[in-house]
Amino acid sequence: MDLKEKLVSSFMAFEDGLDLDHPVHEERSRAIKNFETKGFPSKKEEAWKYTSLKSLQKIDFSIFPKQESALEYKDVKKYFLHEIDTYKIVFVDGVYSSYLSETTHDGVDVCLMSSAFSKPMFQQVIEVYFNKAASKEESLTTLNTAFSKEGAYIYIPKNKMPKKPIQILHLATGNEAALMLQPRNLIVAEDNAEVQIIERHQSLTGNEVFTNSVTEIFAGKDAIVDYYKVQNDAPTASLVDNTYISQKNSSVVRVHTFSLGGKLIRNNLNFYQNGERIDSTLKGVTILGDKQHVDHHTLVHHAQPNCESHQDYKGIFGDSSTGVFNGKIIVDKIAQKTDAFQQNNNILLSDKSTINSKPQLEIFADDVKCSHGCTIGQLDEEALFYLRSRGIPKKEAKALMMYAFANNVLESVRIPELKSRINKIIAEKLGVRMGFDL
C-alpha cells in the first residue's frame, strides 16, 4: 500500500478518537478530501519541479506511534538552547512530553494544540484563527490539516510579551522503524504583542522520519514575531515545513531558517500582508553536504500599500547536495509604494552539487521598488590569497570566507545565545576551529 492510500484509510481510525461535533471536524474532512483528490505533489507540478517526494512515498511509515517513550533530559539537553531560560514545548514521537516541557498560562498561553482544541476557553481563538491562513488547496498542507491534533499553541494577548523565548522541539526516538509526524502549530500575537520562538526537529537515531509540519502565524497591529527554524537533523530525517503568516498593519515578522542538515528539507514559507506599513523579513542560511537536498520556496504577497519585504538566502553546497531556491513576490494593483527585495547567493563547492534558483517577481502596481538578485559563484581567489599570504591556512581561510558569506544573515538574529549556537554548528560543518569564539 502506498503512503497516500495508507494515510487516507487511516483517517477514519484517526477520527474515531476525536470529538466529531467539534467545528474542526469539518475542516479535517474537507482537507482529507482535497488530499485524496490531489495526492502527493509530483515533479510535474511547477512548484515541485526540482524536489521529488517519490522515494519517501515508498517507505512504510507508521502514522500513529504504537508505544510511548520516555526520554531523560540529559540525553537530549544538547538539542535545547539550554544556555538561556525558555518556555519549552516538547514532543516525543509526536506525543507531548510534559516531563521535558515548561508551559505557561501566566498572561500568555504557551501550551498545546490538543488542549486548545478541547478546552472551551480557547474555543474562540481556534474559531477565529485555526486554518484561516493555511492553504485549503495545497495537498500537503491539507494532509496536515486533516490530521491536525497536536502541536504548539501560542497565544499572546494585546500588549503582552512572554518573559522568555519559547522553544518548540520535536524529537523522534526511533522506536518505530519509520515514523511520519504531522505537527500543527498555531501562533497568534495580538496587537502590539511580541514573541520569540525557536523551532527544531530532531531525530535521535538513524531510522527514517518524515515530518509534514504546518505552522500558522498571525501578527496583529504593531506586533513583532521572531521565528527561528533550526534544521540540523539526522541524515535520515525529511521535513516538509509549511508556514503561513498573516500580518496586519505595522507588524513585523522575521523568519530565519537555518538548514544545516537532514535528508530532504522543503520549506514553504508564505507571507500574506493584509495591512499597511508591514515589514516582513525572510532569511536563510543553507550549508549542505552528502546527498542532502534543501528546497526553499517562499512567497511574499503584498496586498496593501506601503509595505516592505526583505529576503536574503545564502547557500553553500558541497558533495552531491542539491539546493533549490524558489522565491516569489506578488505585488497587487493597490499595493503602491511597495519595497520588496529578494536576494539569493550560492556557492558550489563540488562538481556534483547542484543549485536551481528561480527568483520570481509578479508585479501589478507601478509605483514600487522591487528587485531581486541571484548569484552562483565561488570563493574569491584573490581574497583567499590575501588571507593565505597572512599565514592563515587554506582550510581556515576558506572557512572564514564562507563564514563571512553567511554571516550577514545571522546579524539579524536577536537571541545572542542562538546566534553563537548557529555559529558553532556552521564552524563544525565547515570542519574548522576558527581561532575565535563565534
Next chain:
Amino acid sequence: MAYTEEELKKELETKEYEYGFYTDIESDTLPKGLNEEIVIAISKKKEEPEWMTEWRLEAFRAWKEMEEPEWANVTYKKPDFQDISYYSAPNKKPKYNSLDEVDPELLDTFKKLGISVDEQKKLAGVAVDIVMDSVSVATTFKKTLAEKGIIFCSISEAIQEHPELVKKYLGTVVPQKDNFYAALNSAVFSDGSFCYIPKGVRCPMELSTYFRINQAGTGQFERTLVIADEGSYVSYLEGCTAPMRDENQLHAAVVELIALDDAEIKYSTVQNWYPGNDEGKGGVFNFVTKRGLCEKNAKISWTQVETGSAVTWKYPSCILKGDHSIGEFYSIAVTNNFQQADTGTKMIHLGKNTKSTIISKGISAGQSQNSYRGLVQVNSRAENARNFSQCDSLLMGNRCGAHTFPYIEAKNKTAQIEHEATTSKIGEDQIFYCNQRGIDTEKAIALIVNGFSKEVLNKLPMEFAVEAQKLLEISLEGSVG
C-alpha cells in the same frame, strides 16, 4: 504643455494601427484544415523531393500526439487548428526580373510599410527577401552575394537547389518533435529564408527579410535556417508588420541558427505584428521557436524589439556546445492595451569557458502583461561558465503587470552566474525635470524610455535602430499616468 496627460492617453488608445490595411491580391489558398493530405499537398505544391515530404509527415504525426503547452503566463482563446488554411500564395507566381514587373498593388503595400524595395536596394545596401503570404516574390542583391559564395534565398528554393545543406542541417537545432508549435511548423511550413555563409566569408551587407501576413484566415509558418560556416560572419535582420484583422492570426515560426567553429551570427528582429485593437480584439498570436547552436569559439547574438502581437511566446535560445562559445540576448518587449508577452531566452552552457549575457527590458502599459522567462543552465562539464543576466521592467499605470520568472540551474562549481532584476516606473521627478526644461511630457517619456532601452537599441544595426526607436515611441506615446 501641448497636451494634458488625459488627452495623450485618449489619443494613444484611439490610435489606429498604422500599418492596418489589406492588399487585395488574388491568392492561391488551400482549403482549411490539417491532415496528412494537406501536408502532402503543401509539399507537392512546392515541388519538394520525397525526403522532404516524409520529413514533414514525420513532424505531423508527432504533432498529432502533442498537446498545446499551457505553462506560459498568457491567456488566450486557443486557435482551432482545423479552421486555418495552411497555404496561401500570391497568385501571380512568376519570378520578376525587375521591380517594374512586380504587381503594383504589392509595391503599394510595401510603400505603406515604408520599405520601398527600390530605395532600399539602392540606398540602404540591404538585400531584402520579401515574404508576402508565404512565397517570396522579390529577392534582391542576390548577385552580389553569389559572388562571395553566399547563398541567400527562400527555403523552398534551397530545398530544390541545395538539398545537401538543407538535409544536413534542417531540424538539427530545433528537432521536429521539439514542441507543439515547432512540430506544427515542421509539418506545414510554407516558406522562409535560407542563408549559408561559406568558410571564412564576412557577409558584406546586412541580410534582411520582411514578413507580412496578408490573406485572412491564413496561418504564417515561416522556417528560417541560417548556417555560418567556419570563421564566417553574418548579420541577419528580420522585421514584421501585419495588416489589421479582427480574427486572431497565428504565426508559428521556427528559426534555426548554426554557427560552426569561429563563426558569428547576429540575428536582429523588430516585431510589429498587429497587436489587436484597444479592446483587445484581434491581433496576431506569435508562437515562435528560435534557437542557435554554437560550435567552438562561435558566437550567436539575438537582438529583438517586440512591440506587436496580441500574444507573444518566444524564447530565442543559444546552445553553447563548443568550448569558448558566446551567447548573447538583448531584448526590448513593449506591451500596451491588452497585449500579452511571455518572452525571454535560454542559455544552455555545455562547453568549457562559455559565456552568456542576457539583457532584457520589459515595458508594460495599458492593461498588458509582460513576462520575462529565462533559463540559464550550466552543465556539469561546462567548466568556467559565465553568465550575466539583467532584467529590468518599467511599468506605466497600475492596470498592467510585469513578471519575472528566471530559472537558474548550475551543476558545476566553477560556474559564475549573476542575475538581477528590477521593476520600477518612470519617476515623476524625471518627467518634472524634463518639463521644467521645456520638454513636454510625451517627449520626456520617449526620452526616458529611450534611455531605459538604450543598451539594447545600441545592439541593433543602424537601419533597424532608427525604426525600432520610432516603433517604441508609437507604442508608448502618452501611456504614463
